[in-house]
Amino acid sequence: MKPKAYDRSIDPASRAMLRKAENEGIETAWDRYEKQLPQCSFGQLGICCRNCNMGPCRIDPFGEGADKGICGATADIIVARNLLRMIAAGAAAHSDHARDAVLTFKKMTGGEAGSYSIKDEVKLKALAAEYGIPVEERSKEEIAAELADALVVEFGKQEGPIQFTRRAPVERVKLWTKVGIDPRGVDREIVECMHRTHIGVDNDPVHILLHGLRTSLSDGWGGSMIATDVQDVLFGTPTPIKSTVNLGVLAEDKVNLVIHGHESILSEMILEASEDPEILKLAKEKGAKGINITGMCCTGNETLMRHGIPTAGNFLQQELAVITGAVEAMVVDVQCIMPALGTLTSCYHTKFISTSPKADFPGTVRMEFHEETAYEIAKEIVRTAVENYPNRNPARVNIPDEKQECMVGFSAEAILAALGGTPAPLIDAITGGAVKGIGAVVGCNNVKVKHNYGHVNLVKELIKNNVLVVTTGCNAIACAEAGLLVPEAAAMAGDGLKGVCEALGIPPVLHMGSCVDISRILLLASAVAKTLGVDISDLPVAGAAPEWMSEKAVSIGVYVVASGVYTVLGTVPPVLGSSEVTKLLTEGLDKVVGATFAVETDPFKAANLMLKHIEGKRRDLGLKP
Amino acid sequence: MKEVLIRPELCMGCRSCEIACAVEHSESKNLFAAVMEKPTPQKRIYVEYVPEYNAAIPMTCRHCEDAPCTTVCPTKALKQDEITRVVTHSTDLCIGCWTCSMVCNYGVIGRQKEARVAVKCNLCPDREIPACVEACPTNALVFLEVKKLSGVKRTEAALKLARGMQGKAL
Ligand code: SF4
Ligand code: SF4
Ligand code: SF4
Ligand code: SF4
Numbered sequence: 001m002k003p004k005a006y007d008r009s010i011d012p013a014s015r016a017m018l019r020k021a022e023n024e025g026i027e028t029a030w031d032r033y034e035k036q037l038p039q040c041s042f043g044q045l046g047i048c049c050r051n052c053n054m055g056p057c058r059i060d061p062f063g064e065g066a067d068k069g070i071c072g073a074t075a076d077i078i079v080a081r082n083l084l085r086m087i088a089a090g091a092a093a094h095s096d097h098a099r100d101a102v103l104t105f106k107k108m109t110g111g112e113a114g115s116y117s118i119k120d121e122v123k124l125k126a127l128a129a130e131y132g133i134p135v136e137e138r139s140k141e142e143i144a145a146e147l148a149d150a151l152v153v154e155f156g157k158q159e160g161p162i163q164f165t166r167r168a169p170v171e172r173v174k175l176w177t178k179v180g181i182d183p184r185g186v187d188r189e190i191v192e193c194m195h196r197t198h199i200g201v202d203n204d205p206v207h208i209l210l211h212g213l214r215t216s217l218s219d220g221w222g223g224s225m226i227a228t229d230v231q232d233v234l235f236g237t238p239t240p241i242k243s244t245v246n247l248g249v250l251a252e253d254k255v256n257l258v259i260h261g262h263e264s265i266l267s268e269m270i271l272e273a274s275e276d277p278e279i280l281k282l283a284k285e286k287g288a289k290g291i292n293i294t295g296m297c298c299t300g301n302e303t304l305m306r307h308g309i310p311t312a313g314n315f316l317q318q319e320l321a322v323i324t325g326a327v328e329a330m331v332v333d334v335q336c337i338m339p340a341l342g343t344l345t346s347c348y349h350t351k352f353i354s355t356s357p358k359a360d361f362p363g364t365v366r367m368e369f370h371e372e373t374a375y376e377i378a379k380e381i382v383r384t385a386v387e388n389y390p391n392r393n394p395a396r397v398n399i400p401d402e403k404q405e406c407m408v409g410f411s412a413e414a415i416l417a418a419l420g421g422t423p424a425p426l427i428d429a430i431t432g433g434a435v436k437g438i439g440a441v442v443g444c445n446n447v448k449v450k451h452n453y454g455h456v457n458l459v460k461e462l463i464k465n466n467v468l469v470v471t472t473g474c475n476a477i478a479c480a481e482a483g484l485l486v487p488e489a490a491a492m493a494g495d496g497l498k499g500v501c502e503a504l505g506i507p508p509v510l511h512m513g514s515c516v517d518i519s520r521i522l523l524l525a526s527a528v529a530k531t532l533g534v535d536i537s538d539l540p541v542a543g544a545a546p547e548w549m550s551e552k553a554v555s556i557g558v559y560v561v562a563s564g565v566y567t568v569l570g571t572v573p574p575v576l577g578s579s580e581v582t583k584l585l586t587e588g589l590d591k592v593v594g595a596t597f598a599v600e601t602d603p604f605k606a607a608n609l610m611l612k613h614i615e616g617k618r619r620d621l622g623l624k625p
Numbered sequence: 626m627k628e629v630l631i632r633p634e635l636c637m638g639c640r641s642c643e644i645a646c647a648v649e650h651s652e653s654k655n656l657f658a659a660v661m662e663k664p665t666p667q668k669r670i671y672v673e674y675v676p677e678y679n680a681a682i683p684m685t686c687r688h689c690e691d692a693p694c695t696t697v698c699p700t701k702a703l704k705q706d707e708i709t710r711v712v713t714h715s716t717d718l719c720i721g722c723w724t725c726s727m728v729c730n731y732g733v734i735g736r737q738k739e740a741r742v743a744v745k746c747n748l749c750p751d752r753e754i755p756a757c758v759e760a761c762p763t764n765a766l767v768f769l770e771v772k773k774l775s776g777v778k779r780t781e782a783a784l785k786l787a788r789g790m791q792g793k794a795l
Binding site for chain 1: 639640641643644645647648656657659660661665666667668759760762
């Protein structure tokens, strides 16, 4: 019999840890998934409603039983409402992260968050200019203070428009206004989602979905984009840098800290604290050769992009890192952290440290993080890890050999700089046909897909067909692990793309950051569209989320489509219980925003759908095929 | 022979069994495709609500000894296997007279509207474990020999009795 690990991941390092888990009798997400099978069909189709206490109500998808909820809600209404709630949750997660970044920024300008400073003054001034804040003959602190106030206000802005939406091409903004989805502040949009989906409020699927588009736009061009930009000002805008990824980055002879979650506010300070001479000395005393900080999930992406800190893995590798037996501390903040880590870490010497005032998990050591005393807390966290080093049981340590080089740090600014300051060379390559188009491939892992299989195969297929790929999130880490983020990977690309990559010395797959950084992709697409004088929906661009699972991904998918990018989903969203909503998402939206969703679980077929779309757009623009 | 046996005290009334049954008897055998199919896939198990006891009880074909539905069927569309006792139905022979539903004590012979023929549990011949049993999240449905289930129940009952005795001794 084939070992289970074979069917669970394409990554050799992950397979090795899955086998170790099996031998040690340790349960992972895959085992828990198997116990869930078969999964509830009502849930998969999105046709159960718990929005009031007359319910729960569920609709018989085969038309024999109930065709309405107690209040009269049909499958169409229930599916649309459930989808809107998913968007609201996803937008909330992103924009709450953004709010915290802005509040830290504001505290810094007021001198209350002394450990932080302004790292990118150029970006600070550029942002200030967008808000009409004078920059001439003013200190950066003065500018920052005014900018911080302006940004805080954006979240709760009752009337539109919000500033960053104006970065989109004028045609796009006009379309949003015409359709009535030009968003207001993200807080207001999210609250309205919850209001509309309360029993007896909004019961027209189209009307509900339009608000979904508006809410997601307030996330993409508001919340998420604010997070990216403020973090760039505070921590620096990424520029190309080399690093390594995969579980093999954990060190045999050093104190290993895995920083997992999403917010740079914490991870930046931990990086600094890990270089503290006092802590380094302590590490030596405890018998370690040093301190090894590695990232996981989007925290991994943030520290990888800005500092070249090695990343231990993506979403489905969080448990596997602990299973190496070599992790002294798993330090987490918010989002995509499995509560299973509590039980799991207790099977090893690993300390599970939770830091966010918003998030806790069973079995954690709580070390709550506050901006005012950021450095001190970070130092305490690193110290806890160091002191735990002697508890490591060498007999249970098994770190996989696999670690892969990668080149990362392609912020929109860095890409434009690599092109010589304007998108013109990229556009020439696209119009000339060397590069057929751009594929934006993003998103989580999902146990329903063999780990990294969807990501890697879809991306390989695209570059083979001369589509330049930009990536963020767990897809970016999957690509890095598969060796697609090095300039040499150009050899796997079609001749046209290969030539362009070799001329510029860049990989065929460009790492643009964490999930909130999909805003960077929007900006890149806008820059290309503006130079060509067209709308984003006219570009030979397509998106994909081959292994998505989170509500954040739903919000992302919707704002990407609402921004004009055709997007292929690799796992089935819970909407198929409503033919109306399904039709709207896969066909109807085209008339509204010039783009639609498609669902295709086979990554090769998904790549083909994207290629077809890109070819179609090339034809419409009069470019040669 | 193994049968779908019901442990009603465990049923949560989630209707997962009903959906799994309909999907199993669809063209595609895939939930997402099945919801779009015509004719509409149909279930052969029914979760009945009993208000007096606030209970949900799954009802399905018992594949009775000398099944009355098979003896009354004028066209022999319903047949019973002499050895396994499984009662199967042939849509080709069925004339839609509903004599079978009249005599079924459990009311588990349904009607396929589009095709106007009877539908009933066929114990999922293509599967090792019937779809409804596999889908049930609480094991309210089990696929066992009656003898085996009785054995399990006896053990459980014995345990309860033993516990009671222990209470007395203290
Ligand atoms: S809102 Fe309507 S459909 Fe939802 S639980 Fe209440 S009555 Fe049922
Ligand atoms: S309805 Fe069909 S199966 Fe039932 S008795 Fe009539 S012919 Fe036989
Ligand atoms: S055994 Fe098969 S046919 Fe019979 S009720 Fe269960 S799922 Fe339906
Ligand atoms: S699946 Fe099981 S628990 Fe759910 S209704 Fe059917 S028998 Fe009851």
